Amino acid sequence: MNVDGKPYRSIWLGADGEQVEIIDQALLPHTFQVVTLRTLSDAARAIREMLVRGAPLIGATAAYGFCLGLRDGAADDDLARIGEELIICRPTAVNLRWAVERMQRILSPLEPGKRMQAAYAEAARICEEDVAVNEAIGSHGLALIEEAWQRRGRSGAVSVLTHCNAGWLATVDWGTALAPIYKAHARGIPVRVWVDETRPRSQGAALTAWELAAAGIEHQLIVDNAGGHLMQHGEVDLCIVGTDRTTASGDVCNKIGTYLKALAARDNSVPFYVALPGSTIDWTMDDGFKIPIEERSGDEVLWVPGRTRSGQVEQVRIAPEATTAVNPAFDVTPAHLVTGLITERGVCEASATGLAGLFPEMV
Numbered sequence: 129m130n131v132d133g134k135p136y137r138s139i140w141l142g143a144d145g146e147q148v149e150i151i152d153q154a155l156l157p158h159t160f161q162v163v164t165l166r167t168l169s170d171a172a173r174a175i176r177e178m179l180v181r182g183a184p185l186i187g188a189t190a191a192y193g194f195c196l197g198l199r200d201g202a203a204d205d206d207l208a209r210i211g212e213e214l215i216i217c218r219p220t221a222v223n224l225r226w227a228v229e230r231m232q233r234i235l236s237p238l239e240p241g242k243r244m245q246a247a248y249a250e251a252a253r254i255c256e257e258d259v260a261v262n263e264a265i266g267s268h269g270l271a272l273i274e275e276a277w278q279r280r281g282r283s284g285a286v287s288v289l290t291h292c293n294a295g296w297l298a299t300v301d302w303g304t305a306l307a308p309i310y311k312a313h314a315r316g317i318p319v320r321v322w323v324d325e326t327r328p329r330s331q332g333a334a335l336t337a338w339e340l341a342a343a344g345i346e347h348q349l350i351v352d353n354a355g356g357h358l359m360q361h362g363e364v365d366l367c368i369v370g371t372d373r374t375t376a377s378g379d380v381c382n383k384i385g386t387y388l389k390a391l392a393a394r395d396n397s398v399p400f401y402v403a404l405p406g407s408t409i410d411w412t413m414d415d416g417f418k419i420p421i422e423e424r425s426g427d428e429v430l431w432v433p434g435r436t437r438s439g440q441v442e443q444v445r446i447a448p449e450a451t452t453a454v455n456p457a458f459d460v461t462p463a464h465l466v467t468g469l470i471t472e473r474g475v476c477e478a479s480a481t482g483l484a485g486l487f488p489e490m491v
C-alpha cells in the first residue's frame with residue numbers, strides 16, 4: 129500500500145539482501161519510521177515490543193528473524209535455539225509457531241552450509257504467499273460487501289465495523305479484515321468504516337485509522353463501547369475482524385473486545401465475519417478456550433500515549449497512582465457467534481465441517 133505516494137510493504141529485505149526493514153508500528157500514527165533488524169535479538173524484540181504486530185506479520189518477521197539468527201551458526205542445535213528464542217515472544221498468534229516450524233522443516237534436511245540461502249528464499253516465499261493469500265481474502269470478502277450493498281438497494285454507504293488492526297500493517301500487504309474494504313473502495317462501492325479505538329494499545333485509532341486515511345476511505349473512530357449502540361440503531365451493515373488463532377472447530381481468538389462485538393452483532397442480527405489466512409488456523413486445537421491468552425503489562429491500561437497540542441508525543445496516566453490493572457490482550461469468540469470465516473479459499477461456516485471443506489488436506 130502507498131504511504132505518501134510511495135508503495136510499501138510492512139516488511140522487506142534491505143539493500144544488502146541480509147538485513148530486514150520494518151515500519152516501527154509503535155510510533156504510528158505520529159511518526160513514520162523505518163527500523164533495520166540486524167540480529168535475531170532485534171527481530172525478537174520487534175515482535176515482543178510490538179514494533180511489528182498482527183498475526184501474519186509476526187509470522188513473516190519470525191521467518192526473517194530465523195535468517196538473521198543463522199548468521200551466528202547454522203548447525204542443528206542452532207535451528208532449535210533460534211526457534212526457541214522466537215516462539216516465546218508472543219503466545220497467542222499461532223502464525224509465529226507456524227512460521228518457525230516451517231523454517232525448521234525446510235532447513236533441517238539441508239547441509240548447514242546451505243541453510244542460510246534456503247532460509248532467505250523461504251522467508252521471501254512466506255511473504256509472497258501472505259500477499260497473495262490476503263488479496264484472495266479481499267476478493268472473497270468483497271462479494272460479502274457487494275451483497276450488503278445490494279441489501280441497501282445500492283444507496284448510501286455500506287457500513288463496516290472493524291476491531292483492532294487487521295489491515296496491511298498487520299500482514300505483509302493488503303490485510304485480512306481490511307482487504308475486502310480496499311477492494312470494495314477500488315470497485316467504487318461506497319464504504320464507511322467504524323473503527324473501534326481498541327484499547328489498551330489503540331491499534332484501531334493509531335493504525336487502522338492511519339491506513340484508511342492514507343487510502344482515502346471514509347471512516348470514523350468510535351470508542352470500544354459504541355459498537356453495540358450503533359448496531360441497535362441500524363448503523364452497521366456488517367462486522368469484519370481478524371483473528372490471531374482459529375481452532376479447527378471455528379472458534380476465533382482476536383484482540384480483546386472482539387467477543388463483545390460478536391455478542392452485540394448476534395443480538396442485532398448484524399453479520400459478523402472473521403477474515404483469516406489458513407496459516408492462522410491451529411489444526412491441533414478444537415476448543416478456543418485452550419488458546420493461551422497473552423497477558424500484557426497493566427501499564428498499557430494505566431498509561432495512554434498521544435500527541436499533545438504542542439506536538440510532543442507523551443504518555444499520560446489515566447488512573448490513580450494506587451490503582452493496578454490487568455491486561456488480557458485477546459479473547460475468544462465461540463464459533464456459534466461467527467456468521468462466516470473469510471479465507472483465501474472462500475467463505476465457510478465457522479465449524480469443523482466448514483473448515484474441513486476448504487482445507488481437506490489438513491484433516
Ligand code: MRU
Nearest residue numbers: 181182183294298304370371383
Ligand atoms: O496485539 P496485536 O496488535 O498483534 O493484535 C492484532 C490483532 O488482534 C489482529 O486482529 C489479528 O492479528 C489479525 S491481523 C490480520
